[in-house]
Amino acid sequence: MIEKGVVPEIQVGIFSDKEIGFTLNGVFIEKGSGKKLTGKWTALRSDNRIKLVNGEQEYVNEAPADLVPLDPAAASLVLHGVTIGVDFHWERREDQVFRGSLRLITEGDNLTAVNIVSVEDYLISVISSEMKATSSEEFLKAHAVTSRSWLLAQLSKSRILKAADIRAGGGRYTSSIRSADEIIKWYDREDHVNFDVCADDHCQRYQGITRASSPAVVKVINETYGEVITYGGAICDARYYKCCGGITELFENTWEPVNHPYLQGIPDNPELPPGFNTDLSDEKNAREWILGNPEAFCNTTDLKVLSQVLNDYDQETNDFFRWKVVYTQEDLSRLVRERSGIDFGIITGITPLERGPSGRISRLRIEGSRKSFIIGKELEIRKSLSKSHLYSSCFIADREDDGNQVKFVLRGAGWGHGVGLCQIGAAMMGEKGYSYRKILRHYFRNAVFEKLYYPATDNLINE
Numbered sequence: 460m461i462e463k464g465v466v467p468e469i470q471v472g473i474f475s476d477k478e479i480g481f482t483l484n485g486v487f488i489e490k491g492s493g494k495k496l497t498g499k500w501t502a503l504r505s506d507n508r509i510k511l512v513n514g515e516q517e518y519v520n521e522a523p524a525d526l527v528p529l530d531p532a533a534a535s536l537v538l539h540g541v542t543i544g545v546d547f548h549w550e551r552r553e554d555q556v557f558r559g560s561l562r563l564i565t566e567g568d569n570l571t572a573v574n575i576v577s578v579e580d581y582l583i584s585v586i587s588s589e590m591k592a593t594s595s596e597e598f599l600k601a602h603a604v605t606s607r608s609w610l611l612a613q614l615s616k617s618r619i620l621k622a623a624d625i626r627a628g629g630g631r632y633t634s635s636i637r638s639a640d641e642i643i644k645w646y647d648r649e650d651h652v653n654f655d656v657c658a659d660d661h662c663q664r665y666q667g668i669t670r671a672s673s674p675a676v677v678k679v680i681n682e683t684y685g686e687v688i689t690y691g692g693a694i695c696d697a698r699y700y701k702c703c704g705g706i707t708e709l710f711e712n713t714w715e716p717v718n719h720p721y722l723q724g725i726p727d728n729p730e731l732p733p734g735f736n737t738d739l740s741d742e743k744n745a746r747e748w749i750l751g752n753p754e755a756f757c758n759t760t761d762l763k764v765l766s767q768v769l770n771d772y773d774q775e776t777n778d779f780f781r782w783k784v785v786y787t788q789e790d791l792s793r794l795v796r797e798r799s800g801i802d803f804g805i806i807t808g809i810t811p812l813e814r815g816p817s818g819r820i821s822r823l824r825i826e827g828s829r830k831s832f833i834i835g836k837e838l839e840i841r842k843s844l845s846k847s848h849l850y851s852s853c854f855i856a857d858r859e860d861d862g863n864q865v866k867f868v869l870r871g872a873g874w875g876h877g878v879g880l881c882q883i884g885a886a887m888m889g890e891k892g893y894s895y896r897k898i899l900r901h902y903f904r905n906a907v908f909e910k911l912y913y914p915a916t917d918n919l920i921n922e
Contacts, residue, residue, distance in 0.1 A: 461611050461694070464912050466685070467578050469610065470562070470654040471665055473555070474541045475569040478503045481561065483526065485534030490525040494518060502563050502570055509563050509570065523573075524563040535668065536561050538572055543659060543666065557667035564653055573654045574667065579680055579914075581665060582606055586676050588664040594767035598889030599679040601898040604908075605880050606663060608687040608697035611911070613662075614655060615694060634715070641833035643822065645714045683895075685912040688903055690721045695906050700875025701768065701882050702779045703727050703817060704853055705748065705755040706737060707902065708877035712815035713837050721906045724816025727755040727884045739818035742811065746855050748818055749872045752781070756884035756891075757873075767886045779874035779883070782850050788865035791844075795825060799834065799843040803827025809856040809867065817877045818853040837876055850874045879903065 461467060479502045487496050489511075496511070502524070503510045509524045510517065528534035541555045559576030585606050586599060594602075635644040646661070656662040688695045696710070696719060710722040731737060732753035736744040752758070758780050759765065786794065792806045808826040812833065815821055822835040825843075834843055837852035854871030880902045888898045896908065 461615055461911060466912055467611070467614060468575055469578050469581050469614070469656065471574045471576065471581065472651060472654040472657045473538055473557075473572045473574055473665075474658070475566060475571040476540070477569060479563065479570050479572050480539035481572070482537040482539070483534070483561075484536065486529040487526040487534065487536070487561070488529055489518070489520065490527060491520055492518065495529070496526060502572075504565065504568070504570060507565060509565070522563070522565045526561040526563075528560065531558070534558075538667075541658075541666075543664075553669070555667050555669040566653060571653065574658075574665075578607065578610060579684060581610070582680055583676055584665050584667055584669075585663045586680070587673075588666045588669075591767050593673065593675070594886060595889035596675060596679060597893065597895045597898065598767060598886045599676060600683050600895035601880070601885050601889070602699070602882070603679050603683045604686050604688060604895065604899060605697045605699050607683070607685075608689075608695050609663070609699070610656065611687060612694040612696040616696075617655060640831070641822075641835075642839070643833075643835040644839045645836050646838050647714050681914065684914045685910045687909055687911055688721075688899060688906040689909045690719070690903075690906050694911075695719070695721055695903055697903060698722070698876065698879035699882055700877060700879070702757045702874040703755070703877045703881040703884060704780060704851060704871075704873025705732065705753045705758065706739065706817040706877075707879065707881065708815045708817040708819050708837075710878050712819065712821040713876045713878050721903045722878055723904055725902065725904065727757050727881055728753070737816075739816060740814050742814075745811075745814055745818045745853075749781070749853065749855050749870055755780075756887040757881050759883065759887055761887070761890070764886045764890050765883065767889075768882045779850060780872065782871050782874075784845070784849070784869045784871070786867045786869075788867065791867050792827065794846065795843055798845070801825075801832055802829060803832065804829030806867070808858065811855075814853075815877075818872060819877055820852045820854070823852075844869070851877065853877070 482499045483497045489496055498513060500511050500513045505519050509520045509522050535556055535558055537554055537556050539554050540552045542552050557574045558580055559574055562573040562575055564571050564573060582603055586603055635642060651657055658665040688697060705727055707725045709724060710719045711717055735748055735751060735753055739745045739748055796802050803825055804827040806827045810824040811820045812822040812824055819837050820840055821837060822833055823840050824833050834840060840852040841849040851871055851873040853873050854869045857868045859866045859868055885898050
């Protein structure tokens with residue numbers, strides 16, 4: 460559990476590589492040796508140790524190597540060539556600047572750079588990285604509380620899992636269910652065992668102070684300092700994503716099979732969308748919903764609202780509420796084989812077996828000339844049917860044959876897993892004048908607000 464009254468520190472895995480280049484702006488102390496380091500360095504593996512090289516200077520440290528700023532308020536560090544958007548269509552490398560400490564650890568054959576920073580400083584970056592700092596104040600506050608709640612829930616969960624792991628004698632967290640003709644897999648805590656969260660979309664986008672934060676972001680962090688949403692005395696696992704497509708999804712249809720009463724299928728509309736049967740577990744209703752254009756907070760083309768949520772690289776995708784992808788039979792067969800590792804032969808059919816309240820598919824049968832197999836959950840489906848990720852697993856798949864070529868046409872709804880806060884919907888609610896607490900009550904039903912810690916005067920974050 461998180462200790463009340465204490466501002467936690469978070470360990471954020473930034474990226475891994477064979478070698479890591481970084482620049483220390485200010486004096487940093489290497490904790491093991493007490494050496495003072497500054498300037499540009501390269502970290503390399505040296506057997507199971509870490510070698511730090513700066514021109515003719517060279518130090519070999521036991522792993523991990525911890526570099527702590529002598530003056531945290533004045534120092535910063537630059538990590539060179541950080542990969543962002545891993546496996547997404549806009550994947551790229553960039554230099555990123557961070558506050559706090561740098562930990563270098565060994566993972567497999569690589570080094571991993573870990574930034575150790577206070578939760579509140581981390582949130583400044585997350586809010587600026589996830590959306591435009593010029594967003595409406597109520598939307599920024601809603602996102603600050605959501606991000607803080609998610610983060611602290613993960614810290615609590617990690618500590619519980621580690622304790623259980625020790626009691627079980629090293630047993631690992633289970634994240635898949637397998638049989639001869641089915642694999643149901645979800646992606647969550649098992650991915651990060653040497654730090655708390657990663658810096659990419661798998662967890663929350665965190666790019667240090669690379670993205671300039673505005674006074675508005677600093678203001679909302681200070682005004683919501685330590686505030687989280689809770690349910691039944693526990694911090695809410697408050698997930699978020701870009702666009703629900705009209706209805707939000709159940710937690711257990713995307714991640715581990717645990718029901719959270721505050722994460723339910725909620726129409727993103729003050730009232731049920733007229734003219735639609737919203738029981739989207741029914742295939743006929745799901746088809747009508749996906750092919751339709753229901754009213755929803757996130758059904759918007761308002762560029763002012765969209766620009767609050769979509770950073771420049773996100774705007775490379777502009778069809779998110781409803782979308783369409785077309786594959787030839789040959790391309791789809793090749794893609795699924797490469798992405799899933801399963802040779803279906805020539806794919807002949809794609810059949811949804813189970814859908815959640817948002818219409819997202821949690822179990823999908825793929826039929827081919829060599830094999831028929833069932834896959835799930837939603838991210839496994841999205842990864843298997845795209846070079847990066849499908850926008851969501853809420854789609855219908857039609858096979859079209861014109862006599863010359865067979866095509867599969869996927870028509871879908873929403874962008875992301877659909878669980879919790881819909882960023883575009885929340886941005887629209889903020890634009891319409893909803894308070895941040897009303898926004899959060901909409902997406903996290905029956906959750907309550909709680910302050911875990913309060914800022915001392917010297918803890919308030921300065922611009």
